[in-house]
Amino acid sequence: MITVHHLNNSRSQRILWMLEEIGADYEVKHYQRDKDTQLAPQELFDVHPLGKSPVITDDAQKKHITVAESGAIIEYLAYAYGKDMVPRRNTEAYRQYIYWLHFSEGSLMPQMLLKLIFEKIKTAPMPFFVKPIAKGIANKVLGGYVLPNVKHNMDFVNNHLSQNEWFAGKKFTGADIQMSFPLEASMAKTNMDDYPHIKTYVDKIHALDTYKKALEVGGPYEYA
Numbered sequence: 487m488i489t490v491h492h493l494n495n496s497r498s499q500r501i502l503w504m505l506e507e508i509g510a511d512y513e514v515k516h517y518q519r520d521k522d523t524q525l526a527p528q529e530l531f532d533v534h535p536l537g538k539s540p541v542i543t544d545d546a547q548k549k550h551i552t553v554a555e556s557g558a559i560i561e562y563l564a565y566a567y568g569k570d571m572v573p574r575r576n577t578e579a580y581r582q583y584i585y586w587l588h589f590s591e592g593s594l595m596p597q598m599l600l601k602l603i604f605e606k607i608k609t610a611p612m613p614f615f616v617k618p619i620a621k622g623i624a625n626k627v628l629g630g631y632v633l634p635n636v637k638h639n640m641d642f643v644n645n646h647l648s649q650n651e652w653f654a655g656k657k658f659t660g661a662d663i664q665m666s667f668p669l670e671a672s673m674a675k676t677n678m679d680d681y682p683h684i685k686t687y688v689d690k691i692h693a694l695d696t697y698k699k700a701l702e703v704g705g706p707y708e709y710a
Contacts, residue, residue: 488512488563491533491541493526494519495708497556497667498540501702504560504663508568514703556667557587560660571660583654586661594643594668597635602629640672642680647683666691674708 488505492514493499505512516526517539531537534554542559546549546566551561564571573579604624612620620664648655653661669688672678678685691697701707 487545489543489545490518491517491530491539491543492704493517493530493539494705496539499704499707500556500663500666501542501559501563501695502538502704503666504563504571504660506696506700506703507663508563508571510563510567516705530577555591557591557664560587560664564660571658573654573657573659579655579657579659582650583659583661586653587664590661590664590668594639597632597639598668598671600632601628601636604632640676640684643669644681644683647687662691 488510490498490501490505492502494516496689502512502514517530519525520527526537526539528537530539534541534552536554540559541552541554542554542562544562544566551562553559558577560571573583579585604627607624608621610620630687650656652658653665666688669684672681673685673688688689
């Protein structure tokens with residue numbers, strides 16, 4: 487049995503979707519963020535030393551296997567339970583699958599996280615005489631580095647989806663599940679008029695029965 491250690495409003499929602507797609511038996515152990523810090527609770531550190539979500543444990547074949555990191559979990563589940571979620575090796579589809587599987591957390595999410603951090607700095611409580619300085623620094627970093635990079639990445643994704651039905655081409659794969667979180671987060675915080683193909687894509691995955699089922703299992707999810 488696979489256990490998903492699921493933190494509310496987190497990347498682990500896409501792991502529930504992955505499990506619905508491959509039809510694997512699983513159970514969910516729910517964790518709630520601290521109301522003040524929005525960080526994961528101490529109980530998650532008992533599952534994995536970093537106390538992060540998603541994490542899965544799998545007791546298949548009498549072995550207790552723990553896997554963390556969204557991309558690693560999707561790869562593990564795809565090869566162990568749902569090989570049709572991975573294109574055939576040494577094909578263009580496979581190269582695209584690998585690229586987007588890593589692009590999600592390697593390129594897109596870091597820029598989005600920086601945007602979130604510097605936007606929070608601008609509104610964080612601080613002495614009145616410090617606030618103009620902090621706001622000025624935040625605006626400088628946002629305008630000179632973060633926002634241009636976010637736009638460059640989003641333009642890149644939008645252009646790819648204008649030419650491809652799914653991220654790896656014509657076939658739905660684990661790369662689509664991996665890319666869902668940053669795109670959903672973008673739609674929740676960004677004017678999507680400049681990214682019509684991303685919006686169409688996200689609307690398409692939200693209409694899938696497997697996605698809807700995963701939402702029912704996972705509970706409230708702000709980015710959806």
